[in-house]
Amino acid sequence: MFESAGETSYHDIKYIRLNNTPNQIALGLKLAALENGELAIVTSSGMAAISTTLLTLLSPGGHLLAQNCLYGGTHDFVTSDLPALGISYDFIDAQRPDTWSEKLRPNTRAIYVETITNPLMEVADHKAVINFAKAHHLISIIDNTFASPVNFRPPEFGYDLSIHSCTKYLNGHSDIVAGAVIGKSKLVEQVKLRLDHLGGSLDPHACFLLHRGIKTLAVRVRYQNASAQKIAEFLGAQPAVQKVNYPGLRGHPQHQRAAELFNGFGGMLSFELKGGKVAAEEFMEKTTLPIVAPSLGGVETLLTIPATTSHSGMSREDRERIGISDGLIRMSVGIENTEDIIKDFEQALKPS
Ligand code: PLP
16 A cells, blocks of 8 residues: 655555564564564564674674574574675674674674574673673674573663564464564664565564464463473483583573573573484484474474584584584473473483
8 A cells, every 4th residue: 555655765655575564563563562672573584584684784894793603594694695795704702701802893883692502502691792782882683582582681681683583482383484673773673674675574474473472472481491491400310411501400501690681591402412423313213202303492392403404504613613513402392291201201211
């Protein structure tokens, strides 16, 4: 619908790609409210949110500081697509703020991190990220997919932009692909104009499904937090298990930080078995309740081996350098009965 030929710009025409239909607007308002952000837009996928945001904030000649352990798709975008457009990057160790200044350049525009990293469940020094961004006039961006707004709200904490793959917890039913950018109005408005041109808008029917999924977000995530904690504790006590990565465990290196920052430790964990890759594959085959699939954040429990799925785009040396072994299993805890999952794991861990 085109209402006025006068001052109306191309971006004001009511049209799905221009992100201004009622379903898109309602969802944006809801997402902004969930994280206490000023404004939000929905996108056709998490990667559309990430790529459009970075392409809005960085121009040729610009430079990005990014956390060294990112979701595989983001890692590939930063390392292949940005340089092809004349945008450079440096990786930072999110646990070592003292080393970040060395990587700063006069053309550094933004700093990009994830709330809890995939798949090792590290918790970045988020206070240091905000302070560093403020001190050096950088735009701070966080991928908050793993925490969901129930466990962490980045705009409240001081991040300029919070990005989600709504495909995961926000929708919660693994039946759509969607994304969101939430945060400072001025920045979200800029991202929206770029999104209008790049064409990454979310279809209104997917908006309806996402809106419906969000209605149960709090109940799902609270249950997943509690279930993941019990499963992580169970795994940590098994002789066949080498290591469990879950920020809710007291032995996790950033447990204290996570306890201070988050309202819950999340539904994601990863673990290694003593028998490495062979044992991991055997374990996954023997489990009967979880589904072997690479997504996350839905009502069904999923298991995956990141080295062959989400992080297969990285070289083996890069994976090993950051601690992703070939046998690491990542688990997205669903809403099944926790005791049923534990029983299933007990039988799958028994030597055959
Ligand atoms: N961010 C994180 C942390 C993810 O795990 C994913 C996908 O797995 C994405 C972003 C990309 O989201 P999408 O698949 O919706 O494009």
